[in-house]
Each structure stands twice: as structure tokens, then as C-alpha cells.
Amino acid sequence: MTATTTEHETPAASAPTQLTMAGALNAALRDAMAADDRVVVYGEDVGPLGGVFRVTDGLQARFGEDRIWDSPLAESGIVGTAIGMAMYGMRPVVEMQFDAFSYPAFEQMVSHVAKMRNRTKGRMTLPMVVRIPCAGAIGGVEHHSDSSEAYWTATPGLTVVMPSNPADAYSMLREAIDSDDPVVFMEPKSRYWSKAPLTLPVTTAPMDRAVVEREGTDVTLLGYGPTVRTALEAADAAEAEGLSIEVVDLRSLSPFDDETVGASVRKTSRAAVIHEAAQFGGYGAEVAARVTERNFHHLAAPVLRVTGFDIPYPSPKLEEHYLPTADRVLAALDTWEWDD
Amino acid sequence: MRTPARWRNIGRMSLDVEHDSVRTLPSEKPIRLLDNAGHAVRGAAAGGFELPELDTLLELYRRMVVARRFDVQVTALTKQGRLATYPSAYGQEACEIGAISAIEAQDWFFPTYRDSIALLTRGIDPGDILQSFRGDWHNGYDQHAHRCASQTTPLATQALHAVGLAHAARLRQDPIVAMTYLGDGATSEGDAHEAFNFAAVWQTPTVFLVQNNQFAISVPVSRQTHAVTLADKAIGYGMPGFHVDGNDVAAMYAVTRAAVGRARSGGGPTLIEGLTYRIESHTNSDDPTRYRSARDVEHWKRRDPIERLEKYLVSEGALTESLRAEMTDAAEAVAAHTRDVMTTEAELDPLELFDHVYARPRATLLEQRARLEAELAEAATHAGAAAPHAGAAR
Numbered sequence: 001m002t003a004t005t006t007e008h009e010t011p012a013a014s015a016p017t018q019l020t021m022a023g024a025l026n027a028a029l030r031d032a033m034a035a036d037d038r039v040v041v042y043g044e045d046v047g048p049l050g051g052v053f054r055v056t057d058g059l060q061a062r063f064g065e066d067r068i069w070d071s072p073l074a075e076s077g078i079v080g081t082a083i084g085m086a087m088y089g090m091r092p093v094v095e096m097q098f099d100a101f102s103y104p105a106f107e108q109m110v111s112h113v114a115k116m117r118n119r120t121k122g123r124m125t126l127p128m129v130v131r132i133p134c135a136g137a138i139g140g141v142e143h144h145s146d147s148s149e150a151y152w153t154a155t156p157g158l159t160v161v162m163p164s165n166p167a168d169a170y171s172m173l174r175e176a177i178d179s180d181d182p183v184v185f186m187e188p189k190s191r192y193w194s195k196a197p198l199t200l201p202v203t204t205a206p207m208d209r210a211v212v213e214r215e216g217t218d219v220t221l222l223g224y225g226p227t228v229r230t231a232l233e234a235a236d237a238a239e240a241e242g243l244s245i246e247v248v249d250l251r252s253l254s255p256f257d258d259e260t261v262g263a264s265v266r267k268t269s270r271a272a273v274i275h276e277a278a279q280f281g282g283y284g285a286e287v288a289a290r291v292t293e294r295n296f297h298h299l300a301a302p303v304l305r306v307t308g309f310d311i312p313y314p315s316p317k318l319e320e321h322y323l324p325t326a327d328r329v330l331a332a333l334d335t336w337e338w339d340d
Numbered sequence: 341m342r343t344p345a346r347w348r349n350i351g352r353m354s355l356d357v358e359h360d361s362v363r364t365l366p367s368e369k370p371i372r373l374l375d376n377a378g379h380a381v382r383g384a385a386a387g388g389f390e391l392p393e394l395d396t397l398l399e400l401y402r403r404m405v406v407a408r409r410f411d412v413q414v415t416a417l418t419k420q421g422r423l424a425t426y427p428s429a430y431g432q433e434a435c436e437i438g439a440i441s442a443i444e445a446q447d448w449f450f451p452t453y454r455d456s457i458a459l460l461t462r463g464i465d466p467g468d469i470l471q472s473f474r475g476d477w478h479n480g481y482d483q484h485a486h487r488c489a490s491q492t493t494p495l496a497t498q499a500l501h502a503v504g505l506a507h508a509a510r511l512r513q514d515p516i517v518a519m520t521y522l523g524d525g526a527t528s529e530g531d532a533h534e535a536f537n538f539a540a541v542w543q544t545p546t547v548f549l550v551q552n553n554q555f556a557i558s559v560p561v562s563r564q565t566h567a568v569t570l571a572d573k574a575i576g577y578g579m580p581g582f583h584v585d586g587n588d589v590a591a592m593y594a595v596t597r598a599a600v601g602r603a604r605s606g607g608g609p610t611l612i613e614g615l616t617y618r619i620e621s622h623t624n625s626d627d628p629t630r631y632r633s634a635r636d637v638e639h640w641k642r643r644d645p646i647e648r649l650e651k652y653l654v655s656e657g658a659l660t661e662s663l664r665a666e667m668t669d670a671a672e673a674v675a676a677h678t679r680d681v682m683t684t685e686a687e688l689d690p691l692e693l694f695d696h697v698y699a700r701p702r703a704t705l706l707e708q709r710a711r712l713e714a715e716l717a718e719a720a721t722h723a724g725a726a727a728p729h730a731g732a733a734r
Contacts, residue, residue, distance in 0.1 A: 040511070066511055072541050077500055077534035084504020084518070087489065090511075092504075104530070111494045112501070119478040119490055122696040157697055180699035208700070255702045 016197040024166035025055045025131075025187065027200050028173035029093065033063050036091065039177055041068040043078055043095030043131075052097060053133055053192050079105040079130060083112050086126040091177055099134040099186075100143035106151070113182045114157030126182045129173070134162070135226050135276045137190040137323055139316040145189075146313055147277035152184045153254040153286070160254040161207050162186040164228035166196040168251060171204040179207075186253075188225035210257035212264060216246035219333060220264040220271040222287060224250040227274040233326035243333075253283060258294060261287075265295045272304035272332060274324050279307040301336040366571040366583040370615050373590040376643055378651025387582070389594040394658045400441060400589045401653060402667045404433040404646050407457035409671035410466065413678050414456070414473075418624045422682045424475040427454045431587075431619035434645035435551045436521075437461050438592025439614070442600050443519050443547075448509075450489045450502040450520035454551075458521070462486055466674065467681035476686050495526040499535035499548060506544035506603075517603045519547040519596070525556025527573065528564045536611065540577040545603035547596060548611045551586060553618035558631035574611035586614025587645040590652075617643070690716060 019027070033039045041056060047070040050057030060068045071078050075096055082092040096102040102109075109130070116126050136145025152160045159181045163169040169187070176183035205211050213228060214235055221231035228249045235245035248264050250257070265271045271291055273284040284305035291303050306324045314322045371387035374380060380391050392400075411430050418426040429436050432454075440449060440458040451458055459469045464481045471480025472491065479490035492498035502520035509516035526532055527550055539546045550570050554561050567573060574581025580602075584595050592614055599610035617640035621628045628637075653659035694709040 072534070072537055074534045074537070076531055077503075077538045080497060080500025080531060080534065081504030081507060081538055084501035084506070085508040086504075087483075087501060088505045088508035088512070090508045107494060107531075108497060108500065112497060115478075116490075117699065118696045120483060120696075121477065121479075121692075122699070124483050124490070125699055159698070159700075255704060258703065 016199045018195045019166050019170075019198045019200075020193050020195050021163070021166045021169045021187070022053055022055050022192040024170040024198060024200075025173055026057055026059070028170045028177075029056060029059060030062065031201060032093075032174055032177045033059065033067055036177075037067075038089060038091045039067075039093060040085065040090055041093045041095075042071045042082075044071065044073050044097045046070060046095050051095060053187075053189070055131070055187070055192075056095070075101055075103075075105040076108050079108040079113065082128050082130070083108065083116070083126060086128040086182075087124060091127045091129075093129040093131060093177060096130060096132045098140075098144050099132055099146040099148050102130070102132050102148060105130075109152070109158070109184075110155050114155045117181070118157060125180045127180050129176045129179075129183045129185050131185045131187060133189045133192075134186040135188045135190060136313055136319055137226060137276075139319070140189075141316065142313070145319065147275065147308070149186060149253055149275075150277060150281065150283045152186075153283055158182065158184050158254060159208075159252075160184045160186065161252050162188065162225040163251065164188065164191060164223070164225050164249050165194065166198055167202050168204050168249075170198065170200060170202055172207040172251070174201070174203075175207045183207075186225065190226050191229070194229075205251070208252045208255055208257065210248050210250045210252065210260040212246060212260065213249045214245070214247040216244040216268065218244045218268055218270065220246045220248060220261075220268045221329065222248050222250055222261060222271060222273040222291075224253060224275065226276060227324060230274055230324060230326055230329060234329040237326055238330060238333075250287075256287070256290060258290065261291060262295055265291055266298040269298055269300040270333075270336065271299070272306055272329065274306045274329060276308050276323060278310045279305055280310045282307055300339075304332050304335070306332045362578045362580055363575065365575055366569060366581045366613075368568055368583070370583050370585040371591050371595060372585040372588050373594060374588050374648055374652050376587075376648055378648050378655060380652070386591075387595075389591065389598070391590055392593055392597075394653075394656060396593070397590060397649060397653060398658055398663070400437060400593060401646070401649050401659070402670065403437045403441060403461050404589060404649070405667045406671045406674050407433050407437055407460060408646060409675050410460055410678060411457055413675040414466075414470065414682075415620060415624070417679065417682050418473075423470060423473045425623045425625065426456075426470075426473050427623050428618075428620035429454050429457050431640060431644070432551055432553055432616045433457065434589035434592050434649075435549065435586045435614035435616050438589040439519065439521070439547075439549045439596040439612075442593055442596035443517060444600075446487070446514075446516055447600070448487045448489065448502070448505055448516065448518045450498040450505075450518060451491050452495075452498065452521055452523065452526070453491050453493050454523065455491065455521050459486075459488055459491070460674070462488055464488065465681075466678040470678075470682060471686075474682065474686075476688060496522055496529035496531035496535065499526075500531055500538065502548075503535050503539045503542070503544050503546050503609075506539070506546045506609075507542050510542075510545060515604050517545045517547060517600050519549065519600070521549050521551055523556060524550060524552040524554065524561045524564055524570060525559065526550075527570050528556075536573065536577045536579070536609075539609035540579045543606075543608035545606075546609040547599045547603055548609065549596065550611065550613045552613050552615050553586075554616075555618055555622070555628075555632065557622045557626060558628075560631075569613055569615075571611055571613035577611075579609050579611055581611045581613070583613050583615065586616030587643050587648065589645055589649055616645075
């Protein structure tokens with residue numbers, strides 16, 4: 001077995017090319033598999049088809065069926081066997097195909113993936129990645145647009161990250177695969193086809209850190225995955241009205257980067273968190289509580305949550321009414337009392 | 341998944357049995373090599389399996405005697421309040437010891453909460469096995485050192501781990517077999533189905549032993565399945581299934597040994613059902629009189645796996661008095677050691693609660709750890725300050 005490194009090696013740097021997030025994830029898997037033969041990839045339709053979102057496109061042809069293969073259609077089986085493979089020293093990267101299809105694996109995730117290291121006092125680590133295409137805005141029928149992040153973030157022992165752009169997608173997936181902790185790697189489906197010029201391999205901020213995507217002075221918008229773009233759109237629109245919005249991409253949902261978020265909130269004194277998932281008991285509740293507990297005396301207003309409604313995810317023709325938009329974000333900011 | 345090229349030319353180890361076909365149902369009558377009177381069984385009832393050598397049977401006997409003594413000791417300690425709980429395997433020694441004795445040092449074992457005596461047989465110290473049942477930590481032994489996964493409570497979940505590990509070993513071309521135990525109730529779980537299926541599709545070197553002790557806590561096996569035997573399930577997955585007398589250690593050893601050999605040589609997984617009976621309650625907090633008759637228990641007590649082998653060994657002149665005394669001494673030594681370790685309170689460090697959750701340290705956990713540390717320091721100060729004045733105040 002070859003030793004793994006934290007540096008992203010492999011292919012020689014070249015001129016930047018336009019890459020989608022799906023393409024960046026594909027490259028990350030390819031480079032990780034080339035760098036470390038302990039990395040194996042399996043799941044539903046990841047072989048000849050290349051995954052329903054084509055994230056594993058071409059990988060089986062390149063690496064063969066001993067490194068990447070189609071498993072039986074059973075998510076608990078996929079995660080459960082990945083645990084066994086990780087116990088033997090492999091670094092499995094498994095795909096859940098769609099967010100809502102990860103639920104059969106819930107017991108394996110919560111009872112074993114999250115607890116194995118603690119149960120065994122660190123003697124048995126599970127270096128594995130569970131990739132979960134997540135969230136909506138893709139016109140998907142029922143069960144294809146869920147946001148399940150709060151189930152995972154509520155579970156001690158899991159590391160939960162969600163990139164919002166192609167560069168982070170590459171860098172964070174490489175880091176997740178190299179991590180000795182199991183990582184729930186959530187991929188916002190609506191961003192799979194977003195493009196950015198990239199020179200690979202690219203290393204962005206560590207995956208446990210939030211990043212200030214756009215600087216501002218009046219309000220901090222906290223987004224992750226698909227809602228980073230929403231926050232940036234809101235910031236653009238607000239600028240015209242003279243409101244300076246800082247946008248923070250959380251990137252890491254568990255752990256939470258209190259330092260970066262706290263610094264931004266203390267500067268702006270106002271914060272709102274945006275996510276697609278329903279509000280009640282959602283991830284935003286934790287964000288609002290944490291930010292308030294740690295920065296109360298620096299806040300001029302309560303931390304807001306701009307989220308999906310507290311209803312099951314709607315059918316495709318109605319989802320536009322559910323999803324938090326830039327307009328809805330700006331309307332929410334208007335509910336604060338402003339001194340001037 | 342297509343069979344990787346390097347596996348295609350490996351021949352299947354012949355089980356040399358009539359029904360060595362994945363399209364043949366196991367016999368309804370369990371395979372048996374020793375009957376209840378301790379007589380060797382031959383012909384069709386033996387399913388084509390050979391009675392193991394006397395030396396092997398003596399060793400299996402010794403292991404069962406030690407395991408029984410340990411189990412009785414731990415049940416007693418639990419009644420004395422030394423353990424939070426203990427799921428006994430009294431009466432199931434032929435399954436527990438026969439199967440675990442069929443794997444080698446390099447193989448892996450994936451046990452449930454009821455399989456402490458198999459872990460003991462695997463060479464793990466009683467104190468380490470019982471850390472979880474004493475309530476010190478959720479698991480107390482080194483998995484890698486013994487190649488034993490932690491005892492699993494969520495039913496059938498560990499079977500998937502066994503399949504995954506076996507598959508990883510196969511991809512690495514390591515000649516390793518993963519054996520897992522399940523109960524009759526666990527076969528109703530979705531994970532049992534997924535594990536059987538993944539193992540068969542991937543042709544992993546996995547041996548599934550279903551210990552059918554006839555009750556899932558209180559629910560009889562007739563309410564778990566409509567199949568004639570639990571081993572019947574194998575045929576649907578395309579793997580061989582064997583229905584074995586689970587109180588006959590000779591049969592349990594011979595059948596699992598063949599399955600392990602078959603798995604190791606690339607022949608894929610096997611499902612074995614050992615038909616046995618849980619003599620003790622589910623755990624110390626259970627009341628079995630509510631769901632089964634004393635007559636039923638007595639019936640099964642007369643089918644004791646240890647007595648059965650003992651009769652055979654005595655009739656063969658293999659179990660001498662000195663050998664028997666040696667084994668009793670060994671069993672008593674294990675019981676004494678178990679009493680020693682379980683009556684000595686372990687020093688627990690509450691701060692360790694934070695130390696193993698993540699490989700990468702987390703700021704939030706460090707904060708919470710510091711908070712608990714301060715609480716403990718304050719409590720210690722109070723205890724120290726309060727003691728001298730306690731008498732004076734009255």
C-alpha cells in the first residue's frame with residue numbers, strides 16, 4: 001500500500017481550463033485514485049454509466065473494475081461494506097446517487113460510521129467518504145431534491161462538508177479522501193454544471209474552514225452549497241441600494257468555523273443564514289444560536305434564517321416558490337430595524 | 341461485478357457433499373455428526389461431513405468447558421451488580437466455539453453482543469471483553485491485534501462490515517476469511533439481506549453463521565420467518581446453505597471449517613444455520629418465564645452440547661480423569677481471573693470522552709473538554725474542602 005500525502009500531486013499543472021463542478025469532482029477522484037491505490041469507488045451506476053451526474057465518468061475504463069465498480073442497489077449495503085473495507089485499510093469513496101436515497105444507510109452512518117473511532121478509542125479509524133448529491137432546484141421529482149445535512153450534522157463523529165464551486169469541489173474532495181475521519185461529502189446538484197477556469201491540481205482553503213467570498217461592512221450572509229450563489233446575488237442587488245453585504249461560504253458544516261464567521265459578524269454586526277432545507281430544527285438554527293451565543297454583544301439585530309418552508313420538498317413546478325431567492329433574502333433583511 | 345481475471349482460475353474447494361450446489365436446498369433435518377447420546381452419526385444425516393479427529397474434538401471440548409465456566413461466572417457477577425448487563429451464550433457453546441475454532445489467526449471475526457465466549461476462545465482477555473458490559477467504555481479490546489471487530493448491538497449491521505472487509509482482503513489478494521455471527525431475529529433485518537446479497541454478488545470470502553437460538557428476546561423464530569429453515573434463505577442469493585445441529589460441536593466445526601476453506605480458496609460465501617437454544621434469559625433484565633415453558637428449557641438442557649461431546653470422548657477413552665482435571669483447572673483459572681478483573685474498579689478518566697471522536701481535533705470539543713475539566717477540578721476542591729468540616733458542622 002502506498003502512503004498517502006496531503007499535497008495534491010499528479011498531473012502536471014497546465015493552463016486553466018473551464019471545468020464544471022462535476023468535472024472537478026471527477027478529476028479529484030481520478031487524481032486520488034492515481035495517487036493512492038487504497039482509494040476505491042463504488043455505488044449505483046458509477047461504472048460504465050459514469051454516475052447519473054457523470055461524476056465518475058471514464059474512471060472505470062481507466063482504473064478497472066477492481067478500483068471502481070457498480071454495487072448492488074442497496075445504500076445500507078454500500079455504506080456498511082465501505083465500513084468493512086475501511087477497517088481493512090482501504091479508502092472507499094461511495095456514492096449515494098441522490099440525497100433522499102441515503103436514508104436506508106442512516107443506521108450504518110449513525111451507529112457505525114460516526115461511532116467506530118470513539119467506540120474503539122481511536123484504534124479503528126474509518127477513512128471513508130460518502131458522497132451525497134444534495135438539495136434541489138433541478139426540476140427533480142419527489143425524493144430527488146432533499147436537503148439532509150442536518151441529519152448528519154446532528155451526529156457527533158461525522159465530518160460534513162459542502163463545496164459551492166468547482167475549485168473547492170476538487171480541493172475538498174481530495175482532502176476528504178485523505179482524511180482519517182469519515183466525511184459526508186455533500187454535492188449541491190444545482191451547481192454540478194457551474195463552470196470556473198481551473199488549473200489542476202488546485203488547493204483551496206482547508207475543508208474545515210469557512211471562506212469570505214465577498215467582503216462587505218453592513219451584513220454578513222452565511223451560505224453553503226447552492227445558497228452561496230443566492231447570497232452573492234443578494235449582495236450584488238443590495239450594493240445598488242447602498243447596502244454592503246459580506247458573503248461567507250461556510251463550506252464545512254461540521255465542524256463549524258466559529259472563528260471566520262465570528263470575525264465577519266463582529267465586523268458587520270448583522271447576520272443571516274441561508275439554506276434550502278426546512279427551517280424548523282434545521283442547520284440554520286444551530287448557526288443562529290452559535291453566532292448569537294458567541295457574538296451577542298456585537299450584534300445589532302437577531303440572526304435571521306432564510307430557508308425553505310417547513311414543508312416536504314415541493315414538486316418541480318412549485319419548487320421556485322420554496323427555494324430561498326436573493327429577493328427573499330433582501331426582504332428578510334428589511335425586517336430588521338435599521339437605525340439610519 | 342465481473343469476476344476479476346486473477347480469480348477465474350481458482351478452483352472451488354469441494355465440500356464433498358451431495359448438496360454442494362447453490363440450487364439445492366439444505367436438508368430440513370440438521371446435519372449431525374454426534375447424536376445426543378454421543379454416538380457418531382454416519383451416512384446421509386452427516387451430510388457427507390467427517391467427524392473431526394479426536395485431538396480436535398478434545399480441544400473443542402476444552403474450549404467449551406472453559407467458555408461455559410466463564411459464561412456462568414459472568415452471569416453470576418452480573419447478578420452481583422458487577423456488570424451493567426450480560427447476554428449469556430449458555431447452551432450455545434457448540435455454535436460459538438465450533439465456528440470460531442474453524443478460522444485462522446489471519447482471519448477476521450465480526451461478533452454480536454452474545455458472542456463473548458467466542459472472543460474468549462479467540463484469546464481476548466476477559467477484562468477487555470467485558471469492558472463494554474461493565475459500562476467502562478463501548479469496546480475494550482484491540483480489534484487489529486485479535487482480528488475481531490467490536491461486538492455489535494444493532495442487529496445484522498456487522499454482517500455488512502464482514503462482507504466489506506472480506507472484499508477488501510480479496511482485492512488485496514490476501515487469503516483472509518471474514519466470519520460473522522447473527523441471531524435468528526437478525527435474519528429479519530434488511531442488513532442481513534444486503535449482506536448475503538453483496539457477499540454472493542461479489543463472491544467475498546465470508547462465512548455467515550446464524551445461531552438460531554429460537555428466540556429474539558421473547559419472539560419465537562416462527563414469527564421471524566415462514567421459511568422451513570433459515571439456511572433455506574441462501575438459495576435465493578446463489579450461495580450454499582447448511583442447516584446444522586447447533587448443539588453438536590463436531591458438526592458445527594466440520595461444516596464451518598469446510599465453508600472457511602471454500603471461502604479462502606475463492607469459492608465465495610456460505611450461510612450456515614446452527615439450530616440451538618438459549619438456556620439463559622436474553623440478558624439479566626429479561627424474564628423468559630413470560631414467553632417459554634420450563635418444559636421447553638428442560639428439553640433443551642437434556643441436549644447439552646458439552647455433555648454430548650463428553651459422552652463420545654469418554655466412550656472413546658479419550659477423556660481421561662487427569663485430562664478432565666486439567667481442563668477444570670484451566671476453566672477455574674479463567675473464572676478466577678474474570679472475578680479479579682471484574683471486582684477491581686477501573687480508573688475512568690471522564691476527559692477521555694472527548695479524545696477519540698475525531699482524528700482531527702475540534703475546537704468545540706476542546707472547549708467542552710476544558711469546561712468538564714474545570715467542573716471536575718471544582719468538584720475535587722469541594723470534596724477536599726468539605727471533608728475536614730463535615731464532622732465539625734454537626
